[in-house]
Each structure stands twice: as C-alpha cells, then as structure tokens.
Amino acid sequence: GENVEQHPSTLSVQEGDSAVIKCTYSDSASNYFPWYKQELGKRPQLIIDIRSNVGEKKDQRIAVTLNKTAKHFSLHITETQPEDSAVYFCAAMDSNYQLIWGAGTKLIIKP
Amino acid sequence: EAQVTQNPRYLITVTGKKLTVTCSQNMNHEYMSWYRQDPGLGLRQIYYSMNVEVTDKGDVPEGYKVSRKEKRNFPLILESPSPNQTSLYFCASSLYSNYGYTFGSGTRLTVV
Numbered sequence: 001g002e003n004v005e006q007h008p009s010t011l012s013v014q015e016g017d018s019a020v021i022k023c024t025y026s027d028s029a030s031n032y033f034p035w036y037k038q039e040l041g042k043r044p045q046l047i048i049d050i051r052s053n054v055g056e057k058k059d060q061r062i063a064v065t066l067n068k069t070a071k072h073f074s075l076h077i078t079e080t081q082p083e084d085s086a087v088y089f090c091a092a093m094d095s096n097y098q099l100i101w102g103a104g105t106k107l108i109i110k111p
Numbered sequence: 112e113a114q115v116t117q118n119p120r121y122l123i124t125v126t127g128k129k130l131t132v133t134c135s136q137n138m139n140h141e142y143m144s145w146y147r148q149d150p151g152l153g154l155r156q157i158y159y160s161m162n163v164e165v166t167d168k169g170d171v172p173e174g175y176k177v178s179r180k181e182k183r184n185f186p187l188i189l190e191s192p193s194p195n196q197t198s199l200y201f202c203a204s205s206l207y208s209n210y211g212y213t214f215g216s217g218t219r220l221t222v223v
Contacts, residue, residue: 014145032209043201044154046211087153096168097161097208 002027002094006102019080023063023090023106024072032093033073035064038104039086047088048075077107085109113138113185117202117215124192124222132218134202142208143185145177146171148217149155154201160185161208192222 003026013019023033026086032047050057050073057064063076073092077084087106091099115136119223136143144159146169156169160179174201176188185204189196199219201211 034211036212042218043214044212045214093209098156098159099208099212101154111189 002092002100004092004100004102006105007043008091008105009103010106010108011016012108013080015080015082016111017080019075019077019084019092019107020092021075021088021107022072023074023102024070025092026071027092027094028068028071029095030092033064033066034090034091035075037086037090038089044089045086046059058088080107080109082109113213115202115215117200117218118218119218120182120220121219124220126222127191130176130189130192130220132189132200132220134185134187134204134215135183136185136204136213137183138199138206138213139181139182140204140206140213142206142210143179143204144212145175145185145187146201146203148201149198150212157187158201159208163175171195174186192220194222196220197222 006023016065031052033042036044037047038044048062061078066073078111087104090102094100118133143160145157146154146165155171158177159174160166205212212215
C-alpha cells in the first residue's frame with residue numbers, strides 16, 4: 001500500500017527566508033497530493049494541492065512541485081513570516097481513494 | 112457559512128460510558144471521515160464514508176462505530192470508551208475523497 005515519508009520533522013528558518021518541506025510516496029498510481037497547515041490548537045486547513053497531471057502550482061508565497069518519476073513532492077514557502085509557524089502535513093491519495101498522511105513538519109520562524 | 116460542525120469541543124468521561132461525537136456539514140459533501148490525532152502520531156483515520164449508507168474502516172477502527180444515514184451527518188460512537196481512546200478527534204468532509212478536506216474544530220476527549 002501507499003506510504004508517505006515527510007522530512008524534516010522540524011524546520012527552523014529565519015523570518016524572510018524560504019522554507020522547503022519534502023515528501024516521498026511509494027505508489028506510482030497516486031494522483032492527488034494536498035498540503036495542510038495546522039496552527040497550534042487549531043484544525044488542519046488545506047493550503048495547496050496538486051494533481052499528477054501538473055508539475056508545479058503556485059499561490060502567492062506558497063508553491064508545490066511534483067516529480068512523478070522520483071515519486072516526491074515538495075512545499076516551498078518564500079519570504080516566511082511569523083504567521084507561517086505551524087505544523088505542515090503532506091498527503092497522497094492511495095488506490096482506495098483515501099489520503100495517506102505524512103508525519104508532519106513543525107515549521108518555526110525565527111524573528 | 113460553509114462549515115463542518117463538531118460537538119462537543121471538550122468531553123471528559125469515564126471508562127465504559129457510551130458516548131457520541133456529532134459531526135455535521137452544510138456543503139452537500141459526499142465524503143466524510145473521522146481522524147484521531149495523538150502527539151507524535153500525526154493524523155490517523157478511524158472511519159470514512161464515501162456516500163450515504165456507505166462506511167468503511169480506516170487505519171484505527173477498533174473501539175469505534177459510525178453511521179451515515181443522511182448526507183450531512185456522520186456521528187462517531189464509542190460504545191465502551193477506554194483510556195487509550197483519550198485523544199483529539201477531527202471530522203472532515205469533502206466533495207469527493209480526492210478534493211480538499213474541510214475539518215471540524217476538533218473534539219478533545221479524555222477517558223478516565
């Protein structure tokens with residue numbers, strides 16, 4: 001079955017710098033890859049998603065890239081701000097149309 | 112306002128006392144799901160429902176039941192709660208399973 005690995009588990013960056021979180025998946029048939037942000041004490045919220053027919057997608061300071069050959073996808077956050085501090089989860093859809101989740105990355109933005 | 116409503120937000124109960132956590136969505140979503148979140152273990156799926164009267168086990172279904180008698184509601188039932196079910200629970204819904212999920216606010220359950 002599908003397996004999703006997410007790295008790093010914790011990422012600390014200086015405010016204004018870029019942050020990159022990487023996920024790898026095992027099922028080559030996976031075709032949907034969302035990213036969720038969970039602020040402390042709050043619910044996860046979808047921030048961006050990508051489907052397998054697209055290699056990159058951008059939304060303001062956030063972008064996701066997908067490499068189907070290598071079976072990995074990454075979240076890129078540019079010009080980081082204090083409000084970007086949160087836990088970020090990647091996920092990939094398996095053959096049963098269920099999301100398989102990464103373990104999460106705690107992003108810390110240092111002032 | 113489009114939303115997923117979970118109740119209660121907080122619940123402390125005793126071992127063995129049946130309880131139900133309600134989840135309701137007003138977006139006419141086909142897909143609904145329950146997750147539990149524990150420190151260091153991320154999000155683990157308990158049960159999901161692709162449509163009315165269709166439910167399936169997720170990764171950690173033991174000790175839980177669900178029902179989907181109507182599209183908007185997807186209650187989570189703990190027939191005989193145990194302390195290892197102490198957790199933060201989230202309900203989620205989406206148009207279909209391969210669309211973005213909207214999560215409820217969460218239910219923090221403590222079983223003593």
